[in-house]
Amino acid sequence: MGRSKADGGAGVRERILAAAGALFAEQGYDATSVQQVVDRAGVTKGGLYHYFGAKEDLLVELYRAVFGQRLAALEKILAQGRDPEWTLRAIIDDIVVGTAAMMTESAAVSRELAHMDSDRTQRLQADWRRYQEAVRGLIRDAQAAGVFAAVASPELVSWSIFGVTTTLHTWYRPDGPQSADQIARELADLVLTGLTARP
Amino acid sequence: MGRSKADGGAGVRERILAAAGALFAEQGYDATSVQQVVDRAGVTKGGLYHYFGAKEDLLVELYRAVFGQRLAALEKILAQGRDPEWTLRAIIDDIVVGTAAMMTESAAVSRELAHMDSDRTQRLQADWRRYQEAVRGLIRDAQAAGVFAAVASPELVSWSIFGVTTTLHTWYRPDGPQSADQIARELADLVLTGLTARP
DNA sequence: CCGTCAATACCGACCGGTTGGTATGTAGCT
DNA sequence: AGCTACATACCAACCGGTCGGTATTGACGG
Known part of the structure; x- marks a missing residue:
């Protein structure tokens, strides 16, 4: 069995990660055994x-x-220092398109994030909360400045955005009728129309 | 009356269900063992x-x-035959308040629904899809009639609403600053402002 | 009011199978 | 020789589920 190089093309580590992402997305973390992961990746448990x-x-x-990737993109967007409407639209676009681009991994993560509570994952959840706080702060400031209307609290608006993206995997299909760009634009339109409508 | 052991006064069946709901919400379905459920409910496996x-x-x-409960409420609302704005607002209110009222059970169900695929659960998922289709149809008709603006597709609007409610358990706290009624009203305001804003 | 019997409610030891994880081995490169 | 990169064999713990048994209840004949 001469399988030393040019196996699947990718390295063993990457193959394991890809297999795990797919299986976690399909079946859930707990329902997926380590054996299944190594079988799909074409390695053995020792390798994993x-x-x-x-x-x-x-x-x-x-x-x-x-x-x-999301966190890096957020900081890049915020660094531009543009107006709230442009900024929020850019954030929504990045989170929707970025999530759609890594659908299986994103599905696995967003579904299983809740039942991890070990020390290591604690830090990751803190990052996620920081991301949300940035969005809430943006909305809060814009509402205080009168740029956005106070139809809804910053918390509710931010959770509407994140709610769509964390449940994206249950209905978005890459080959479906709506592209990720379209979804992002529609979500931004809906939210921003609600926030900037004149009475 | 002869209660043998210390219990909460509720029947065994109810205690088991309550314990299961809480544990599934905390740890997930697969990560929760039957043993944990019976321990918390104060019974044994044989009893379960x-x-x-x-x-x-x-x-x-x-x-x-x-x-x-949600499905029954939906049919009651639709049966009233009122205008789309009132109807959508009533639906949002029911789904938010109703979900909040059974937070632990709702959290368990919405989180774990995806990885059930046995025969019995198939039917339940069909009901859920029917619920969603009713909401989408309502929006679609109202948009066709010119009552709602076409800022976003019926699919996107409906997923915004359901996205908030299925992720409600990650941020809503019954003793928090926002009551369920308030959240429902804000979500309805945000969505309906977006859908009925004048250009 | 009692004794009997059958059904119901619940117990806890136990089973085969699977799990995440490990100890040990080895082939190839440096 | 020593290090990396895996494979193989294996284990203790735990899993969902079963099963023979017991305690409690209620209907009924006398």
Whole structure:
């Protein structure tokens, strides 16, 4: 069995992560056994535990892959210092398109995030809360400045946005009638029309 | 009357269901063992399997308790035959307040619904889809009649509403600053302002 | 009012199978 | 020789579910 190079093209570590992401998205974290992951990745358990210390590390790594990009994009958007309407639209666009681009991994992470509470995941959840607080702050400031109407609290608005993206995997299909760009634009239109409508 | 052991006064069946709902919400369905459920309910495994045929039946029962009420309320609202704005507002109010009133059970169900695929649960998911289709149809008709603006597709609007409610458990606290009524009103305001704003 | 019997409610030890994780081995490169 | 990168074999713990048994209840004949 000469399988040393040019196997699936990707490295073993990446194959394991991809298999884990797909299986977690399909069946859930707990319902997926380590054996299933290594079978799909075409390696053995020894191989997996060579690269990862525990099953939970797979989830953490997936989380980093998905969320690290979002956080980096957010800071880039905020750094531009543009008006609230443009900024919120850019955030919505990034989170929808970015989530759609890594659908399986995002689905796994958003579905399973809640039942991790070990020390390591604590930090990741803190990052996620920081992201949300940035969005809420943006809305709060714009409402205080009179740019956005106070139809709804910053909390409610931000949760509407995140609610759509965390449940995106239950209805979005890459080959469906609506593209990710379209969804992002519609969501931004709905939210921003609500926030900027004149009485 | 002869209660043998210290209990909450409720029947064994109800105690088991309540314990299961709480544990599923806290840890997830797969991560919760039958042993944990019976420990919290103060009974034994034999007792649980006297009332329920399988672990999955607990989820199904919980689902019925949560969703049956929503479906009944929807039909009552639609039966009134009022205008789309009033109807959509009533639906949003019911789903938010109703979900908040059974927070732990709703959290368990909405989180775990995705990875059930046995025959019995298939039917329940069909009911859920019917609920969604009713909301989408309402929006679609109102948009066609010119009552609602076409800022966003019926699908996107409906998913915004359901996205908030299925993620409600991650941020709503009964003793928090915002009551369920307030959240419902704000969500309805945000959505309906977006849908009825004049250009 | 009592004794009997059958049904119901519940117990707890137990089962086969699966789980996450590990100890040990080895092939190839440096 | 020593290190990395995996494979193989294996384990203790735990899983959902079963089963033979007991305590409690209620209907009924006498």
